[in-house]
Amino acid sequence: MTAEAGDFKFGSVGAFDDSWKALPASERYHFAAGEPAHQVQFAFQNHWRVFQKVMGHTTGGRAIELGCGRGSMAAFFAKAGFETHLLDTSASALDCARRNFEADGLTGHYHQADALATPFPDNQFDVAVSIGLLEHFEDIAPPLEEQIRILKPGGVFLGYVVPERPVSVQTVGAPLNAALRLWDRYTSSETRPAAPPKQELYRNTFNSTAYLDVLDRLAVKNRGAFGMFPVPLVSHSWKFPFTAMSPAAEKRLMATWRTLLAARPGKDAASPDPLRDPWTCAEPWGLAFLVWARK
């Protein structure tokens, strides 16, 4: 099965491509090797720490990010020494990923292809990871089957899913975001251009059980799921969550999150158990959940 451009129920390929084309060429990704500049880079560093715990002894080999977008997650794998492959339907997204990789001296292998029908033989990769891809499919079985197919026996599948949900930790952040937007509107002298119309992206509402059911049919050795991203995204921007606040405000926010995360009872960032990591949480609370499996 191949995704059609504009077919919103199969990866929202056309809508994504349009938004990648509109991205300025200078756009940076969400990877940072050192101190993060803003909350999204901070979040990706936390994702990576949790992913490493799930991967356990799989610390190298061939990794692929499907639906890589600008390549933020792939960059962590490349930096850690994996032979890193990046796959996306959008040529503009891959261009952006390539520019970012080159700027950071990272090596990637780029594939403009469909995650439903990748150009690889069976059993090729030690890790197949996606962030924000699987929730854009109405039928989640085909992309899961494809990712498990291209994994080597013993390889790790990581599916980070941001589902459509009326209530989550973001609900807690909503009044703060509304207040920040009002404050910004009435205190800033900057003229805001009108917000561009939002592209309609299909998002399914499945929780992790639906993904685990598919994985069970695919006869993986081991699998699991848990909530992730236990703090809300905070922004004053109508482009939310894609525009950072001022560098000082982002720094203060990250310091606050660090303090709160370190104080979570029963959690310990140094523990190798991902469920004890402060970045993991109950699935209904988190902004996202991770479904993982070992083939």
Ligand SMILES: C[S@@+](CC[C@H](N)C(=O)[O-])C[C@H]1O[C@@H](n2cnc3c(N)ncnc32)[C@H](O)[C@@H]1O
């Ligand atoms: C929400 S974005 C996530 C991008 C990136 N993983 C990140 O974390 O920033 C989803 C990406 O999946 C890509 N995509 C959508 N459907 C796809 C498909 N069928 N095959 C490959 N890529 C697809 C889109 O072009 C887009 O870059």
